[in-house]
Amino acid sequence: MPEIPRISNAEWEVMKIIWSNCEISSINIIQQxxxxxxxxxxxVKSLINRLLNKNVIGFNKLGYEYFYFPLVSEDECIKLESKSFVNRVFNGSIKSMLLTFAQSEEISETDIAELKNILEQSKKTKG
Incomplete structure (x- = not known):
């Protein structure tokens, strides 16, 4: 699979709209x-062109109108951004990240139970 380029914060806003639609015109992106x-x-059109140049979206032309669609999945981009964030802010330590969030945010008992379940499932698939 080709490497996914970094997407700026502004480009993320456009991508969220494109990911939530099968194909969408620039007029509809602007409206949203x-x-x-x-x-x-x-x-907005400049952001669309940047995304086209990065090969993260494609288009189909119908008459005079262009309809844009994603070439990379939202999950792939989230994983890339998450890894980049952990590397940049926490020197690659997921443990440090989780400790920081756990100590600085209120976490409900439900959230704690869900996190434990996720960690247990991760442990089973790796072990």
């Missing part, structure tokens, strides 16, 4: 971003 940002249509 209107409530979330103050970006002008030209800015």
């Amino acid at each position: 971003l209107k409530d979330k940002s103050q970006w002008k249509p030209a800015t």
Whole structure:
């Protein structure tokens, strides 16, 4: 599989919309971003072009309109960003990350139980 390029924060906002639709036009992307940002249509189109140049989205042309679709999955990008974050902020230590979050945020008993279950499942698949 080809390497997935880094996606900027602004590009993530566009990708979230593209991931949630099978194919979507730039007009519809602009419309959906209107409530979330103050970006002008030209800015959104520039972000779309950057994503096209990074080969994370593709397009189909129908008449005069272009419809965009993802070439990489949201899960793949989340994994890449998560790994990058852990490496950059916690020197690659997931343990340090979890300890920091556990100590700084209120975690409910339900969340703790879910995390324990996830860790147990991970342990079974690796061991």
